[in-house]
Amino acid sequence: MTTNTDTRNRSVEEVQQHHAENAGRKLQAGAFNPRQLLSSLPEALRKLNPRHQMRNPVMFVVWVGSALSTVFAVSQPTVFTIVATVWLWFTVLFANLAEAVAEGRGKAQAESLRRTKKESIARRLREDGTEERVPGTELTIGDLVVVEAGEVIPGDGDVVEGIATVDESAITGESAPVIRESGGDRCAVTGGTTVLSDRIVVQITTKPGESFVDRMIALVEGASRQKTPNEIALTILLAVLTIIFLLAVVALQPMAIYSGNGQSVIVLTALLVCLIPTTIGALLSAIGIAGMDRLVQRNVLAMSGRAVEAAGDVDTLLLDKTGTITFGNRRATELIPVGTSTVDDLARAARLSSLADGTPEGRSIVELCVTAHGLAAEASDAEKAGEFVPFAAQTRMSGIDIDGRMVRKGATSSVRAWVIEHGGQVPDEVHEVVDGISQDGGTPLVCAEYANGIALVRGVIRLSDVVKPGMKERFDELRSMGIKTVMITGDNPLTARAIAAEAGVDDFLAEAKPEDKMALIRKEQEGGKLVAMTGDGTNDAPALAQADVGVAMNTGTSAAKEAGNMVDLDSDPTKLIEIVEIGKQLLITRGALTTFSIANDLAKYFAILPAMFAAIYPGLGRLNIMHLATPASAIISAVIFNALIIVLLIPLALRGVRYRPASASSLLRRNLLIYGVGGVITPFLGIWLIDLLVRLIPGIG
């Protein structure tokens, strides 16, 4: 496993800021602009094609009903038949509009991606080592191509020779260049990105037309969108409800005739359209497209809608310790002086030894000396004159020589040898402190000084893993959502336990090897649980493939990206938590609008049934509790409400319903109240208000 240096080296402040932005967090709304409704209108009109409508059984019934009403309205044109027919067509149109708006948002994104896919000429290597120039579209798997500074990489592949900086902003939107080199886990390059320096040889790993950018375009455009399992099940249920209401309305006609008052086609169609679940039927595909879109906005590419849905179902999250739960590098957290040295002596020595040390550990030591011991952050001129001794594999120490003083810090055994070599002694106390730190899961760095012919150990610096701020709260939230978190780490069990306890994860896997990870995933899955994980290395690939939701880091290898079902372009492992929330939000939005749609029916009965039958049975007029003006105005008001509610709910469908992590029972109670009870009440108000206007139309009121 490699670490992703970009994110893991983020400073505490950056992370704190990130979490502050997320505080009081709810999934943000994707921007919705009413102007989108207008610009999507042509596309919505195009979707009136019956072949398109047939994919959605609910709206197809509305389409057929509208067509029938049109025939009827043409043969018997009255104000009522014309207005009713027009609004029936509006119902279909508004459903199309919802879908068109959702798709339109992806289209803009696809357009900018397409621009990166401009025709590139590849410099393909022949077997004899000479180059030939071929169009990028002709490259096949296994081809070797040369790319030099300033050139665009012609296809997805792995670097097999050389090292280069690459500008991946076309795909990730991140302007800082990244390093790609042969071997290891940073060898993957993406077609369409630009090499900024040096020369690399890339082995192509995808077929033409199936590259990452191609797939991205297809995904954001929604062209390859297939209905997800859950969406299919819901469509079946909606179709069944439609059939039931169709039967109810069709059977009503003979009963109405028996009762002495047969109804017109338009009135029956109006009743049917109002009863079948048009609201959710109209918005269902927009909800799905928008769900994918929300992921894309967060720079996550889901390879299938199924994966997004599965994210909502996840029971177990496997999180890598380093970079996800803790900062990527260990940080100095404590200075422990030994012998006669004071803590200030140690702080001065430690600071000196690290001033010129650019490693994250070194910087963290200076930071600690500055914040906890009031020393200067910047080196003085005198200090700058000192000679820096960099860390070397042989010495396993680093330090500084200045004015005849030598300060060193490093691994215990090395510093010990250095002290003894310079005639000093290492007290037993040092070993006690060092062992204590190791047992707590920290890393000890011994700091020693040689001055005036005396070598002595000043003390021990404790380096430890620092849990990112806010993680404990997030894990608590996840727990309340019923999701178990498991920390994966290469540390020994002792260290792992300490960090797991501090971070508040439910479980941990210590000394984890890739096969252990795999075994853990299998075990969880056998228990009926869905598992999500992130990974970037080639050795993560099997586990990524096995997991139900596998998020590959964009910085990772091609193998990892191929195995996972999502790719995070920001390569931020913490984002897994957001992905889960987006998955849940998608399902909740569907459920909420389904409930709302069905709950609406009650009011529509109260509007339409008395309008239809009060003429035969005056007693039924008592059901007109909204006091709608006339039968015609009642029916038209119900139809108008039914159509308008679709438009009014488009923003909600695109944005997704508000979601805060909470237990299932509290989510259910809240959403049932808003969308169930609200769904019963809203149409009573809506229809009543619309009727106040409709009754003013001559010929109806």
Added chain:
Amino acid sequence: MNDTWAGLLQLALLLAALAVVYRPLGDYMARAFTSKGHWKLERALYKVVRVNPDSEQRWSTYAYGVLGFSFVSVLFLYLLQRLQTVLPLGLGRPEISPSVAFNTAVSFVTNTNWQSYVPEQAFGHLVQMAGLTVQNFVSGAVGIAVAVALIRGFTRANTDRLGNVWVDITRAVVRVLLPIAVLFAVVLMGLGVVQSLSGGVDVTGIDGAQHTVALAPVASQEVIKELGTNGGGVLNANSAHPFENPNGWTNLIEIFLILVIPVSLTRTFGTMIGDRKQGYTLLSVMTFLWGGMLAVIWWAEAHPNGPAALLAGSAMEGKETRFGIPSSALFADSTTGTSTGAVNAAHDSLTGLGGGGALLNMLFSEISPGGVGTGIYSILVFAIIAVFLAGLMVGRTPEYLGKKLGRKEITMASIAILAMPTLVLVFAGIAVVLPATGDALTNSGAHGLSEVLYAYASASNNNGSAFGGLTVTNDWFQSTLGVCMAFGRFIPILAVLCLAGGLAAQRKVPPSAGTLPTSGPLFASMVAGSVLLVAALTFVPALALGPIAEALS
């Protein structure tokens, strides 16, 4: 003590008696269908029919078993009726016509017990005892077996086996229905229900005319008629007849017998899945619907609105004076809520609203609390729909009792639910515009429509009670009602068994804080909501022209 207080006292007694037997009977039935051991009597039966009781079956084999058994039962019952004149104990009663024999055979095998004949004139003791009574036992047992198979679908994981249909039917008869039936047959006899092999006695009435008062082995059939939620009376007047239901005590016991198994099966369900709260939750939905409809019928009957009833001072037309309004309402509510169809009053004479309540009770798909077995499996199907509809709102793929609800589960649940409304609406819709219907109806207008709706609702839900007033002997009604009984019974059974097979094959998902809680008041209201939505909203337009119009006029 006035009428209302007497009714409330009966209601309290009934609920107390049900509460007392709920746990022991429910747990006993759970044991009966999970224990490995066989009784000697059962082993002997398995040997006769050559069944290995320890082998288990896939859902499809189980379904073939149910269908095959039912088909053979129809054939046997048909022949028994047709050959009544040459077989013993025929009492010299006439030959049965093919259409009546067929209709009756289907009716009793499907647990409907719709009767288009006058029993004391049509059938001798052999048909009654060896034919109809036997079906009263086994058709109930089939319902229980299907319910048990569905429950096993939830309790099992990673298997394609649902149990053995022959073992389940046998145990339902031998271990559950028979012992209770024997006990209560004796009790009913002690309270005055007739049990005789004589064909009847000749008497001279007070008007001096000669009458034959029919006698029959009533008590032995009466008890299973109620216990198996069958409802087909030995005597034409059914439980309104003093030989079937002589007094208040027998009336109360009969209502108790109607409700006891459907109610206790919720306990069996809870015990078998290892979470009794789940059973209580479903029971609360059943109770809510049963109680709600009881309130409607009782109130409606106590507040008559017809001119005749207002003149008479109370709506006693078609009711027995020895039961009065509360006991009649209690009986009507229980018989329509359980697919029983036995009656102690003429439902046709109920007020508009009261009759509508009885009708709606059936249109709930018989789950308040439903027939033996059919009640629990039907409400489980509604629970699945409820979980799917509202369950999405917790942000997970809906799960019920540890099983994910996907495409297959929703399709099967939908088929199970769709069958009944389709049958009722299509056939009632056609029937009302047929010219012949006008002749068959004694009433026109809203009440006439109610009569037609009631007939199809009763047949399609395998209830069997009749609104009367509609002469159903013409070919259209005989054949379509027969179709409704058969399809209304077996389409849901096939869908439920297929559903059970799919559920059993799934792995079990352990519950977590993120799982939709499926016990407690919130979920109960969701299930009740789904029932009201699917069952009631579907029929509101039709009901508006029938009982609602009648009630509001």
